[in-house]
Amino acid sequence: MSEFIQYTLQGLAAGGFYALSALGLAVIFGVLGVVNFSHGACYMLGAVISAVLLAELHVGFWVALLVVPILMYGFGVLMERLLVRWLLALDPLYNFLLTFGLTLILVEAVKQRYGVSGLPYEIPAGLGGQVTIGSVNLSVYAIFACVFSVVVCVGVGLALTRTRIGMIVRAATEAPERTRALGINVGRWVTPVFGFGIALAGLAGVLAAPTRAITAEMGSNFIIVLFAVVVIGGLGSILGAVVAGFLVGLVEAYGIAYAPTYAQIVIFVLMALVVLVRPSGLFGREEIA
């Protein structure tokens, strides 16, 4: 039993991280209808920037947690203004392809500048070590990352439901035409929302830096898993992305524990099942599919 609890906790810890990472993807799709392939690359940039800040400017984890999302927000705004904007009127496939090309550029650029073997990063002071209760133990950092992710997800959720901006964004997601008819300038929010989504990817990158290998390729496989997460949750559904994030984290942890050979594929089996039974995902709306 304690073993089961252990795996469950680990699954939840991983799930929180997936949820945060997928959140930005879901926000961007929800408002702009863009499937941002470069989300994995932005996540990578977040981690690389924190490593560079630490190595070259001695800027630590806590500051990076604040600074990196701001930098990535700026990057996102630039990306939207210079590239994504011009294709918004076209089929979503074009932005999917554009961001795919952009991913190649970003990954290669980081490789050129910072090499391929990866960058060092340390666990921030005070977050090392483990917590042990009975026979169950978790690393302090994993707990922190999970709690932090949940706080951010809840914060974003509250912002969307309780503030005026959030209301507009939600309205724009759900019924763009009607929102516009009510005299609200939806277009004004497109750029900030895109930047915000990219900032979330960067934040996930900072959070990953202490526990994962920081390499140019770190986002390349991650993005595929994130796609699975948002498809399971329902493209464009923010709640769906969060729930699916935890679901995928749990399924993966149980898969690893009880069927290690198939651990790699359970996520995709889950995704295929969800899409077949509920084409628009767990929380998605039918018309998007």
Added chain:
Amino acid sequence: MRSRTVQGSVAIAATASLALAACGGAGGPQSGGSSKLTDDKVVIGLLNDQSGVYKDLSGPNSKTAIELAIEDYKAKYGDKAVANTIEVVTADHQNKADIANSKAQEMYDRQKADIILDVPNSAAALAVATQAKNKKKLYINIGAGTTALTGASCNRYTFHWAYNTAVLARGTAGTITKEGGTSWNIVYPDYAFGQDMNKSFTKEVTGAGGSVGESIASPFPSDNFATFITKAGEGNPKVVGSMHAGGDLINFVKQFNQSPLKGKVQLAVGLMFITDIHSLGVDQFAGTQFTDAWYWNFDEQNKKWADRFKQKTNTRPSFAHAANYSAAMNYLEAVQTAGTDDADKVVGTLEGKKINDVFLRNGEIRKADHAVTHDVYLAKVKSSAPEEWDYEQIVKTIPAAEAYGEANPACSMS
């Protein structure tokens, strides 16, 4: 039956260059044994990953290593001892076996490469072995670890210079077990390399009197090892073996360091390179034991060579750089001994050759399977680096015979 002239431009170009080469060759009175060379020059092809994960391990700096070999060779035997020109051509296989395959053919056919060196990534390495066999040209692999190169896929023209997965297992598993690390749990990535490593490690641990409690497969690639590390700690083993490589290994070690096992259980790593330590930082790996084929700060001879290498590249050499140097040097000497670059004759002089140089200690090119056997080292990561790249403390030299064992029975030289 087979008419070469149909190849049009290729044939014309080749003939033209032959004619030119012949004229040029006649001009020089003492061009050594070059009259027996196919094109009055020796061409060494370097085919490796110059943009991907193995870029730092070998990559572009291997070219520098080969050029050092040529420089030393010329200094030792004279500028024109083997040929008027010794040329190095390079290509980046980008870790794609299909590109490695096309480039290898192109090197042999068009760039007139007499030998291809390096080729990390096992699928690419084996594809090039097939081409070496087809084209009857030499191929010395350095960067790849697969035992298939000296096993099922071995052939007369292929040599495996630096290491293989079986050697790593014998070095790390055997030595640690004998020194008291008798109970193991192993985590391995679930693909052919990981499965092989797991098998060899288990065999070596039990062979040395130890026991492996659990072998846990992890998906490949993966960046979340928390659950595996928990499983690996069950049953209180003395040693946890990680068979991961590259980015996965770094993920594993980072997360191992955050687990309760850190400090209680010894971490042994199946395949690790100095570039991995460099990227993660020496303190994260501190105390980890692994087998290295060569270390730059092992003795004076290595150090001296590493200093020269640093002058040109501003970095310290990995084992792959030293091995590229050694392979190029020995190839040039073999061509000189044979008096020709004819691959069959060069193979004849290489087979069975005993070598002691900056890379190979007690080295021998084993005739039976073309594995180049030599002493390897059990290394322990230092807790702090006295200087950049000075990360390893050599705990033990593992003699060639012990590290390489018997010739691979799966190999039938044809």
Added chain:
Amino acid sequence: MSEQMTGKVDVDLAQPSVLSRRGPLRYVMLLGGLAVAVLLPYWIYPPVAMDILCWGLFAISVDLLLGFTGLLSFGHAAFWGGSAYCTGLIATHWGVPFPVAVLGGAVFSMVIAWPIGYLSVRRTGIYFAMVTLAFAQMLYFIANQARALTGGENGLQGIPKSFFAIEPVETDSFYFYYVGAALILLGVLLAWRVVNSPFGRVLTAVRDNPARARALGYDVERYKIKAFVISAGLAGLAGGVFAISHQFASLQELMWTTSGKVVLVTVLGGIGTLWGGLAGAGVVVSLEDYLASSGFEGIGLITGTIFVLIVLLFRHGIWGTGRNVLRRYVLDRRRRTRD
């Protein structure tokens, strides 16, 4: 701003040719294309030339779905790689002449494509892309696990090139090219026939207005599945020839990056142009080959930038842009002669 939010569909769809069916210009172009295919190994190193044709047909198979049926498959590596392994196994174990093995591989691809197609075609747009990606990942996983068959990450090595004991073809990549090219051109011809058949018209109707096609009595799903299976067969044909040409099949062939690369090639060539796939493959493969020995380390920078530029500025791709220029010229001249 209003059009930003509507998600209007504007893929550069297949358009009927402006040239008359049996006009001289069309024959000139066909002959020109054939001449290029014949002369290619004189200009380009034969194994690379073979790669161009393989990737060309692979891109055509993707275009058949994307440009003519409106489905973006992001998992076509499953059929290319699945066939590569199957072709390799047939050639290795049964020693049959390689075209037979390649056909076997293509049939295998069609067999696995049927259930995958059956399950995925009910989704469209980005969902279809994701579902096909998921299936391709599963196949990748299976190939990685079944190392007894596939050799795991070492790949299936040393696939024989047997061809009726005709030595030049078996040993010389120059002669091999022509036999391989014949197989590829067979596939291209098939794709062309499909597109220009009544079946192909129904596909474009399904793409443009599925509701209307359904109302007219067409079983939309069935047409999509059929198109999917045919496309998989073409991808399989290409993958099989590729495996024989390189004498191995590796996991690379099944990786999602391969699916991504072929979409890149297709878009570069021009969506809905069919022939564009070959042009796109010509550019991408020869560029990769050139950069590999150029000493330039940032290959992704170049391919990525080209891709971004194409998507932003030349959405019709190489072929589409060329065709539009030609169309404008022809229509212009017609108008002038009429005046």
